[in-house]
Amino acid sequence: MDGLAISGLAALYIFVLAAFTGYEVIARVPVILHTPLMSGSNFVHGVVLVGAMIVLGHAVTPLEQVIGFIAVVLGAANAAGGYVVTERMLGMFKPKSAGNGDQS
């Protein structure tokens, strides 16, 4: 629809390779990082914002605009919220007791 279209076979390649990549990236993760990593991957699928923007950008009727608007709000919230929460959690992983912990 916007000059970025990809052929079916290439799409299939992307699907399979991306699935393997996702599996490999997680395969050897210490339990201690499971929650931050879940949160981090939650942030990454916030890229849905890009899709929402494209859809809203091509919306014509009011109905399309309303749904597109909702999609962008939700996508932006997914990305922003996912980033903040992950960043806060990972901020806790300071090596040694150097800073002695900032009390909340």
Place this chain on the structure above:
Amino acid sequence: MSGLQPFIVPAIQGSYFIAAVLFILGLKAMSSPVTARGGIVWAGVGMLLATLATFLTPGLHNIGLMLVAIAVGTVLAWWSGKTVKMTDMPQMIAIYNGMGGGAAAAIAAVEFARGEALSPLVAGLAALGALIGAVAFSGSCVAYAKLQGLMNKTFRLPAQNAVNAVLSLVTVGLGVAVVLGQPADPTLVVAFFVAALLLGAIVTLPIGGADMPVVISLFNAFTGLAVGLEGFVLGNPALMIAGIVVGAAGTLLTQLMARAMNRPLSNILFVPMGTAGGDDGGVTGSMRALTPLDAAAVMRYAQKVIIVPGYGMAVAHAQHKVWEMAMLLEEAGVEVKFAIHPVAGRMPGHMNVLLAEAGVPYDKIFDLEDINAEFATADVALVIGANDVVNPAARTNKSSPIYGMPILNADYAQNVIVVKRGQGTGYSGIENALFYNDNTRMLYGSAQQVVAEVIANVKTMQA
């Protein structure tokens, strides 16, 4: 501008490519404690790049509306993410994830609302993404409400599994009708989305609090997959790659979590805890209490103390006090370690985050596999607000619902001190044989207050 026209599409494509690479490298970095903090920044740069590049898309309208929408979503989520307490983190992840699923479903909704006939393949991918995204959205909302305490009862419809099955079939049927009847009948499209949203909520309602982390992780994988599918619909490689990578990673993470709890995913979804049957193996004897003074003395003059924190500690916000006590004991020459069960807290790794927040350095925190052998050489195992994860029935009693779940061998320590609010049972509702052991003493009270009393008593014993 017109002179730059030929470069715009390649520039956008290049940005998406770089973003996809940054996402993968970011996730990879997030899988090691040393590089984790850099990982989220890399992924963040990727996100910023992809978003900015999208504004250059030729023929993009509604820019004003778009900026307002981005501002609204970003400000709300940024503010809520900054202010949420660490203990409430799991439900925040759930709700942000649900929003992503909702966005993916909304993208499909706009495609159908256009009223043009989509090819069967594109319509099929859009509908599948819509179904998965909508389920993730409503399911995550229910998960949020439950963990936030807005909805305490786990309700279970009569014949829940039958209702789930019928609703699933109806939803899929409507989806197939939408795909085959392009351009889609608006009523049919609305019915399809309503059914999918209802399905997510109904499936999640009966799931108990202890299983919620696994479900949140599953919905995270769902959203990833939904985003990936809508990426194929839009022909957008950034969405395709990021979505599918997260879908696969999330699926594996869900399996790891379910395995750590020894609860097959199918059990979590279809057999609620408590109705799974099993007895307590005839636990007999009585629980013996001890005072904070005795507890202080036992630990102060011990060689090695292993602390086993559970969600009860987090609820009581006692992690700062516990670390204060640990530091005091270390000053007195006691070796103190923290033992973390894979599912301690609300999610794998959640307890590590809470302890890190209190300032406990991560080289004092040990996983189950690394520390289990050490309980036999410990003088004291201090169990704070943990229950099922130290229940020896998981090793010995085949009829117990938690039989086979890996547990921390706290019962092998010379002395076991259990800090507990009252005499109730854990999440699974079964008696804990550990509490009745000869070498176990119970320290009743809220973790925060009890630990404070222990600290006061340890201080009076300073040489």
